[in-house]
Amino acid sequence: MEYKNLVEIAKQAMEKAYVPHSKFRVGAALLTSDGKVFTGCNIENATFGATNCAERTAIFKAVSEGYKNFEKIAIISDSSNYTYPCGICRQVIIEFSRDIEVICSNKNGEYKVYKITELLPFAFTSDDIERSNLNE
Numbered sequence: 001m002e003y004k005n006l007v008e009i010a011k012q013a014m015e016k017a018y019v020p021h022s023k024f025r026v027g028a029a030l031l032t033s034d035g036k037v038f039t040g041c042n043i044e045n046a047t048f049g050a051t052n053c054a055e056r057t058a059i060f061k062a063v064s065e066g067y068k069n070f071e072k073i074a075i076i077s078d079s080s081n082y083t084y085p086c087g088i089c090r091q092v093i094i095e096f097s098r099d100i101e102v103i104c105s106n107k108n109g110e111y112k113v114y115k116i117t118e119l120l121p122f123a124f125t126s127d128d129i130e131r132s133n134l135n136e
């Protein structure tokens with residue numbers, strides 16, 4: 001699937017955003033290696049901290065349906081600036097793939113493409129968990 005198609009799907013998902021607090025709508029579209037697309041929007045909460053970003057909504061939907069191999073994720077908001085995933089979402093994205101392409105769009109549908117490792121260099125991953133102490 002082409003980048004612009006995934007951006008268009010993310011834009012449609014943005015319409016579902018639940019944003020009574022910030023009024024900042026975000027949409028995401030996640031392409032799996034099987035060619036399936038999962039969408040997500042941001043879902044806010046009165047306690048703010050319980051807010052879920054669009055990217056994590058899409059990823060959690062996919063994982064909960066049994067899909068864990070991802071190729072691309074497109075992110076869009078209704079801002080004229082390019083929208084980049086927040087730090088928590090970068091960490092969640094890299095949990096599942098170090099090769100995934102992250103497509104950061106603006107409201108006009110223009111986009112820039114990055115590897116997740118560019119957006120989150122020196123990431124902490126499962127390789128960094130010291131397992132030897134489990135036997136101590």
Ligand SMILES: O=c1ccn([C@H]2C[C@H](O)[C@@H](CO)O2)c(=O)[nH]1
Binds near residue numbers: 026041042043051083
């Ligand atoms: O990449 C981003 C950045 C922000 N948000 C959401 C969280 C919150 O609802 C609103 C403002 O931060 O935008 C996302 O969903 N994804």
Ligand SMILES: [Zn+2]
Binds near residue numbers: 055056088
């Ligand atoms: Zn986020």
